[in-house]
Amino acid sequence: MNADQSKGQVSATTQMASERPQRQFFRLNEIIAEQGGRNGNLIAILQVVQQEYRYLPEEVLTYIAVALDLSPATVFGVATFFTQFSLEPKGRYLVTICDGTACHVQRSMSIYDAICRKYNLKEGQLTTPDMLFTLETVACVGCCGLAPVMIVNGEVHGHITPDAAVTIVDTLASRKEEK
Amino acid sequence: MIRSSQELDQLQKRYADAISHQRPRILVCTGTGCVSAGGFKVLYAFRDYVRERGDLVDVELVAEDPDRHGTGVIAPGCRGFCAQGPLVEIEPDGTLYVKVKASDVPDIVKAAITGETVERLLYEKDGKRYHSPYDIPFYLHQKQIILLNCGHIDAESLPEYIARGGYQGLAKVLTTMTPEEVIEEVKRSGLRGLGGGGFPTGRKWDACWQAPGEEKYIICNADEGDPGAFMDRSLLEGDPHSVLEGMIIAGYAVGAKRGVIYVRAEYPLAVKRVFIAIAQARERGLLGRNILGSIFDFDVAVFQGAGAFVCGESTALVLSIEGKRGMPKSLPRPRTTEKGLWDKPTLLNNVKTFANIGHIINKGADWFAGIGTAKSKGTAIFALTGKIANCGLIEIPMGITLRQIIYGIGGGIPAGKSFKAVQIGGPSGGCLPEEHLDLSIDFDSLTAAGAMMGSGGLVVLSEDDCMVEIARFFTKFTQNESCGKCVPCREGTKRMLEILTRITEGKGREEDIALLEELATTVKDGSLCGLGQTAPNPVLTTLRYFRDEYIAHISERRCLSKVCPSLISYYIAPDKCKACMICLRKCPVEAIRGAKKEVHVIDQDNCTRCGICLSVCPERFSAVQCIPGRLNNGGER
Structure with a gap:
């Protein structure tokens, strides 16, 4: 359409940028429709949406509220009430330290502390700046026989020591460098 | 489609017969504990190996062709003995192998076919090798009702559940009992809610039955949020049909047509198996319209809880199913049995409570009431964890003592440490000391001691725990x-x-x-x-x-168990230090002074008490020590 090639490219990118949120909402509409658009299914909707986006962006929450005829405060209230929902984007990998009672008495928090120390993470800043991984704790994953355990992207590492945990996380970091 | 109880009986015989054609039948535990230890790798290795030999058969296959014989490789749910996983059990001779690796597969299969035993993989304790699981102290003191099928049937196979008498309770209820009779039977059994509260189940059912209204709901609470508890999850992963059967019977008894299983989204395997079980039950006409040819309709939906411990409370749980924040309703509030989900009468029971129902109906209330104590009937399931030799999932008759659990089933505290306390009931429970070890496990004794049954975590604490x-x-x-x-x-x-x-x-x-x-x-x-x-x-x-x-x-600023970092010190014994530089190099804050051939000293002002020096000091020196209380740089307390 545009005679000027470079200008055409520029307008294509701006067009894409402005189109992106609409495309997202298109998928969002699908999800809401799949759940019958009922506000009683709010939690199920949020679960699917979070799977899609890996977190719950604020504008998505507002959109859901309008679509379900709920106040944004209601939707926000539900999203912040349950631990499954995250309003912050998470890293590519999830590093989870189990802090159930069995793991706790096997000093699971010393593993958590060791990773925090190595990667300079702290309360409120548990995702590495390059978005590589997010460090989390979980109340119990049910393999207490292997305590203490660390879960990296769904894979369980049992009887873990602070040193071993840091080594495993280091390999994640090096894998990224290879790419 | 199974259209009558006679058809169910026929199927049961056919499937049971098919199971007996699997010789041997290799059961590879796929409970969460064993899976984390590599259970799936072992399972796939068995499947591949047996398939290559050409005699892999499953129950449905044999049921179609009764002349067929072969080896079965089954993936059941939790067998309980998580500390020794992955577990592999051979039926019919009942050999239990522990800590199995994929490389052990050929040996096990060959031995199983010739009727021999792979001695090196047997559980061994105090110089004795155990062939059958039922001789192992861990299983010896247990009584399995709820977990009867768990670990013995393929968790994703309805035929295997039917073969072991599954849905017979439902058939009996639908063909021979009125709702009142069912409730009366549950009342007489003395079953109490196993979610923690211990409310008599029969009375709850009665209240929901009495509540006026055409539309009623059954909710199965599997929102197990306690840290250190995995009973509900293991049950759903290992025997989901027993829970469904209990819910359908409850639906018939109170007059509900719809049920909801509230399961934590954090339990992906449990969620998956519940969905599979529901689909299978619908396909065979055990859920849906005209169940087993009767006029009774019932169906179940799954709600995935998004993680809130407070949703274990009934009014909060109901609100969260309705898509709201799970906050308990204010008093005065109507009982959930009168006004629950969508303001309709709702019966809410725990997973374990529902799993008991089929057995009670099948074997009768008197049989069930004969197990346990005067006021707490039946069994209790615990996740036995912490500083204990045999971690795992256990089921015991009510009334046995904590000592029997910890020293009999659990095998005591490892590494020669001494017992300090047992934490029972999770965040709602309490810590009981040595003098309470002879306390009977039942709802009332535990409450009197300041703890509670809770949902069933049992964490053993040793002298190393503060x-x-x-x-x-x-x-x-x-x-x-x-x-x-x-x-x-x-x-x-x-x-x-x-x-x-x-x-x-x-x-x-x-x-x-x-x-x-x-x-x-x-x-x-x-x-x-x-x-x-x-x-x-x-x-x-x-x-x-x-x-x-x-x-x-x-008062003394000392942590006697040497846990709290601010109340302990690390100290290098000068007479033991060989000046090897290991701890000095490893110290993350450079708080250790010294040099080659110069005894190392910890600078107490800079030490962060991370304990790395203690963990890296070679065992033959054991120069670094942890002591309660704070040292100052002179070395005095």
Whole structure:
């Protein structure tokens, strides 16, 4: 359409940028429709949406509220009430330290502390700046026989020591460098 | 489609016969514990190996062709003995192999076919090798009702459940009993709610039956949020049909047509198996319209809980199914049995409670009432964890003692350490000391001792565990999970956590113990729901039984168990130090001084008490020691 090639490219990118949120909402509409658009299914909707986006962006929450005829405060209230929902984007990998009672008495928090120390993470800043991984704790994953355990992207590492945990996380970091 | 109870009987015979054609039948535990230890790898190795030999058969295959024989490789749910996983059991001769690796597969298959045993993979204790699981002390003292099928049938196979008498309870109810008779039977059995509260199940069913209304709901609560508890999850992963059967019978008894299983989204395997079980039951006409050819309709939906401990409370759970914040309703509130989900009469029971129902109907209330104590009937399931040799999932008859569980089933404390306490009932329960080890396990004895049955976590603590820190750990959990509705719970748990943190950081004050007690009582009395009413239990029981530890923390500034970093010191014994430089190099804050041939000394002002020096000091030197209390740089206390 545009005679000027470079200008055409520029307008294509701006067009894409402005189109992106609409495309997202298109998928969002699908999800809401799949759940019958009922506000009683709010939690199920949020679960699917979070799977899609890996977190719950604020504008998505507002959109859901309008679509379900709920106040944004209601939707926000539900999203912040349950631990499954995250309003912050998470890293590519999830590093989870189990802090159930069995793991706790096997000093699971010393593993958590060791990773925090190595990667300079702290309360409120548990995702590495390059978005590589997010460090989390979980109340119990049910393999207490292997305590203490660390879960990296769904894979369980049992009887873990602070040193071993840091080594495993280091390999994640090096894998990224290879790419 | 199974259209009548006669058809179910025929199927049961056919499938049971098919199972007997699997010789041998290799069961590879795929409970979460074994899977984490590599269970799936072992399972796939067995499947591949047996398939290559050309005699892999499954039950449905043999049922189609009764002349067929071969080897079965089954993936059942949790077999309980998680400490020794992955577990592999051979039927029909009943050999149990522990800590199996994929490389062991050919040996096991060959031995199983020739009827021999792979001796090196048997469980061994005190020089004795155990062939059958039922001789192993871990299983010897157990009584399995709820977990009867768990670990013995393929968790994703309806034929295997039917082969072991599954859905016979449902058939009996639909063909020979009225709803009143079912409720009467449950009442007579003495079954009490196994979610923690212990409310008589029959009375709850009766109340829901009596409640007026055409539309009623059944809810199965599998929102197991306790840290250190995995019973509900193991049951759903290992025997989902028994839970469905219980729910359908409950639906018939109270007059409900719809049920909801509320399961935590954090349990992906349990969620998957529940979905599979529901689809199978619908396909065979065990869910849906005209179940087993009767006029009774019932169907079940799954709701995935998004993670909130307070949703274990019935009104909060119901609200969260309705898509709202899960906050308990204010008093006065109608009972859930009168006004529950969508304001309709709702029967809410725990997973384990439902799993009992089929057995009670099948074997009769008298059989069930004969197990357990006068007021607590049947069995209890515990996740036995912590400082114990045999971690795992156990089922015991009510009334046996804590000592029998810890030393009989659990095999005692490993590494020659001494017992300090047992934490029972999770964040709502309490810590019981040695003198309570002969306490009978039942709802009332535990409550009297300040703990509670809870949902069934049983964590053993040894001399290495600091009770103040344990109290802080649980208070942190409840503080985090408090929904914030009642001020005493919201603010009280926060203040209690502050005080406990202060004590463990060595900043405790003399008046803190009295303050904690006052706060604990207020939170207990001033909260609406079970979470708040029981949140202070860990604090109160540790104060009651381990007050000296609190005093040592506050007055002497010493953590006797050497856990709280602010109240311990690391010290290098000069006569043992070989000046090897290992700890000196590893210290992350460069707090160790010394050089080659110069004894190392820890600078107590810079030491962060991370314990790395202790862990890296070679065992043959053992020069680094951890001692209670703070040293100063002169080395004196």
